[in-house]
Amino acid sequence: MDSQNKFYKFIVVGGGIAGVSCAEKLSSLCPEDEILLISASTLVKTITNYKKITKTLESFDVEERPMLSVETGCPNVKVVQKYVSLLEADKHILHTVDGTKYQYGKLCICSGGKPKLIAKDHPYVLGIRDTQSVKEFQNQLSTSRRIIVVGNGGIATELVYEVEGCEVIWAIKNKSISSTFVDPGAAEFFLSQLNKDKSKEEAPSKRLKYTLEDDKSSASSTTKLGGALGPDWSTHLHMTGSMQTSHQVHVEYLVEIQKLFSPEEFESAGLSESQVPESFICDKSWPVYVQLTNDKVYGCDFIVSATGVTPNTDPFLTGNQFSIAEDGGFKVNDHMQTTVRDVYAAGDICSVSWELSQHWFQMKLWSQARQMGVYSAMCMVADGQNEDIQLDFCFELFAHCTNFFNYKVILLGRFNAQGLGNDYELLLRVTKDLEYIKVVLQNGRLQGAILIGETDLEETFENLILNQIDLTPFKDHLLEPDIDLEDFFD
Secondary structure, eight states: OOTTSEEEEEEEEOOSHHHHHHHHHHHHHOTTSOEEEEESSSEEEEEEEEEESSSSOEEEEEEEEETHHHHHHOTTEEEEEOOEEEEETTTTEEEETTSOEEEEEEEEEOOOEEEOOSSTTOTTEEEOOBHHHHHHHHHHHTTOSEEEEEOOSHHHHHHHHHOBSSEEEEEOSSSSTTTTTSOHHHHHHHHTTTTSOOOTTOOOOSSEEOOGGGOOTTTTOSSSOOOBOOTTTTTTSOOBOSSSOSOOEEEEOSOOEEEEEOHHHHHHTTOOOOOOOTTSOOOSOOSEEEEETTSOEEEESEEEEOSOEEEOOHHHHTTOOOOBOTTSOEEEOTTSBOSSTTEEEOGGGEEEOSOOOTBOOOOOOHHHHHHHHHHHHHHHHHHHTTOOOOOOGGGTBOEEEEEETTEEEEEEESTTOTTOTTOOEEEEEEETTTEEEEEEEETTEEEEEEEESSOOOHHHHHHHHHHTOOOGGGGGGTTOTTSOHHHHOO
C-alpha cells in the first residue's frame, strides 16, 4: 500500500440514491470501519420514510440534503465533494481531479448516468437528469411560451403533466404516451388528463424535498453530474411559463427529431411552421425551430431532451478490464461484482448479467437503485468475510410504485408481457377517470399487472404472481369489482 494514500476499507462513488443507500448500509453493517463516500455534488439524495407495501413493493421519500448530513446519521462515513478522474484498479487506487489519491479495500461505483442529448452543446437543448438541470429548466421555462419535449419515459411524462403557463409539444417515437411504463390502453386512460385543468385541491406530494438553490458547486458544468431524480421529482416544483394558461399539450406520435434550425437557417431554407392547435399562439418569431421526421416544423423557446441516459463509466475505464454490456453499463454478477477485482457497481451504471428470475428484469429506476445500493453493501461485507450470501428477494419480482397524471401507478412482474412472445392473455377492468387494471396471464397463471388508481390489489396480485396458482377456474371473476379476491386465495 502507498503510505501517502489514505486507506478506506470501503469507498462508494456517487451521491445519488444508489450510492447513499450503499454507504448507509455499509455504515450499519460495519460500524467500526471508516467508509468514504465521494459525491460530485454538495447535495446528496437520502431515503426517508421507507416502508414496505408488500413483500417486494416499497415506498419512500427522497430528500436532497447537504452531504455532511450523511456524516451526522452515519458517524463512520466521511463524505467529500470531488470528481473522479482515474481508477487504478490493479493498485486499488482512486484518483480525483484535484490530485487526491484514495486507497480502497473494496469499491462500489454508483455514479449513475448522463443524459442522451438530441444535440450536444446546443444552446436551446436542455437535458433533464439531476436537480441542477431541473433548476436550469425552471429558469428557462419562466420566460417561455412554448417548449418541445422529446422522450416518452418517466421524466418526460411527469414533466409534461406538471408544466403550466406554457404550450407543450410532446414528440414521441412510439404509438402511445408513456410507453416505457404502460400499454396503449393505459395511455388512452391517461390522455384525458393531458389538457385537463388541475384541481386546486390536489395535495402536493410529500415524497420529495429538493433544495435546488443550495448547490453552487456544479452550476457551470454539464459534465459533472449530480444524483438522478427520485420519485415524484416534479410535483413539488414550481414549473410555470410566461403565459396565463393551464395545460396546453399537443402530442406528435411516431416521430423523432430530424433537424434543428436557427431563425436564420429556418428563413433561408424557405420553411414554414406547421399548423398548431387552435388554442396555441401563432408567433412568427422563435429562437429555435424543430423539424420532425414526419416533416412537420414547430418553433419553440427551447427543447427538453428526456430520451434516457447512458451509464457514466468514462472516469473508470482507462487501463481496466471491465466487461461492458450493450447499454454501456458495467456488467455485474449476482453479488453486484464487476469483472474487475474488488470493484462493485449499483444503480444506473450497472447492467445485471446473472440468470434472472422469471418475473424480474432491470429498469433504470430509483426503486431499483436503492435496492441495488443496499444489496451491494451486503455483498461487499459478505465477500470481505468470505461468507456466502443469497440473492436478495427484491430480485424475485419486478415491483415499482410511482405516480403519473396524479394517479398512483403500480407495476408488477411482466406487466407489459415482456418476454412472453404472443402466448399470453390480457384481462382488463377500466373505470373512466378512476382506475385502470390490466393483468397478464399465461397458461392460466398470472405473470404481471398494471394497477392505476386506488385499487388495493397489489398484495393479492403479487402473491398470485409469486405462487403461480392456476387461475383458470377463477379467470372470469378475477377482476369483478364486487368480489373480494382475498377470500378466494387466503
